[in-house]
Amino acid sequence: MNHDEIEELISADRLEACVEEMGREITRDFADAELHVIGVLKGSFVFMADLLREIDLEASTDFLGLSSYGNSRKSSGVVRMDQDLTMPIEGKDVLIVEDIVDTGLTMSYLLDNLRTRKPASMHVCTLLTKPSNMEADIPIDYQGFEVPDRFVIGYGLDYAEYYRNLPYIGALTSQETADAQ
Numbered sequence: 001m002n003h004d005e006i007e008e009l010i011s012a013d014r015l016e017a018c019v020e021e022m023g024r025e026i027t028r029d030f031a032d033a034e035l036h037v038i039g040v041l042k043g044s045f046v047f048m049a050d051l052l053r054e055i056d057l058e059a060s061t062d063f064l065g066l067s068s069y070g071n072s073r074k075s076s077g078v079v080r081m082d083q084d085l086t087m088p089i090e091g092k093d094v095l096i097v098e099d100i101v102d103t104g105l106t107m108s109y110l111l112d113n114l115r116t117r118k119p120a121s122m123h124v125c126t127l128l129t130k131p132s133n134m135e136a137d138i139p140i141d142y143q144g145f146e147v148p149d150r151f152v153i154g155y156g157l158d159y160a161e162y163y164r165n166l167p168y169i170g171a172l173t174s175q176e177t178a179d180a181q
Contacts, residue, residue, distance in 0.1 A: 006153070010145055010169035015127075015155055018144045019047070022125065023054020025142060026095065033093035034120075035059040040066055040110070041083060043099030046156035046164065049093050051097060059095075062086055066106055079109040094119040100128040100147075100176045104136030111138070128152065128169070145169070 004053065035055070035133030039048040041063050065083030094114065101107050103176075107124065114122060125142035132149045147169070153159050163170075 005172055005174040006163075006166070006170040007096045007173045008168050008170050009147060009150075009152065012155075012167040015144075015168065016050075018127075019050045020054050022142050022144065023051055023056070026051075026125070027054075027056045030055075030057055030059075030093060030095070032056050034091075035095060036089055036092040036119075037095045037097060038085065038089075038114075039063045040096065040098045042164070043156045043158065044127075047099055050122045051125070060087075060092075062089075064110075065080040066110060072155045079106050081113070088117065089114065090118045091120050096122065096124050098126040099125065100130065100152065101126045101138055101140060102133050106136040107138045113171040127155070128157075166169045 034058055037048065037052060037055075037059050039045060039061070042065070045063075048061075052061065062085045063082065063083065064085050067080050067082055096107075097112065097116070098107060101124075107126075111122060111124075123141040124139060126140055127144040128147050129140065129143055129145075130149055131146055150171040151159065152169050152171055153163035154169045156164050157169070158164045159172060
């Protein structure tokens, strides 16, 4: 992995501090709830694992897989569910954990889908948002950082399935990858 082609946008230390604060807020806000945490695969798995360790509550977990990018750097606009939940959410207080809300279209699709399953409540927690790309009005209850309109990688986010293992959030800087955007 050539780190010379990656510009660090959010350091590992800043990510850790943000996740700790989010965990405290979620612990406070869901103290009397039956919290069910749903991670949106694949990008949220690193963030969700760290976040769960900061939530001082009993919480059940599940995952689902959605895709709208494939191996591209731009969303196709068509959301596909690759993996559904493994347990019902009816009557549960659901916290959806997402790596990034970019256009909001994927999250809008997911919220509409999950509402039909009759949870007691639904809340959205995202590590990153791109306000300049937002096309849908999404209620975000817990938000980490706003990022510029660049393709970001690291801390679970990928480009063509690579770079998820970076401990920070970065952006590719090489001309070849910039031209692919």
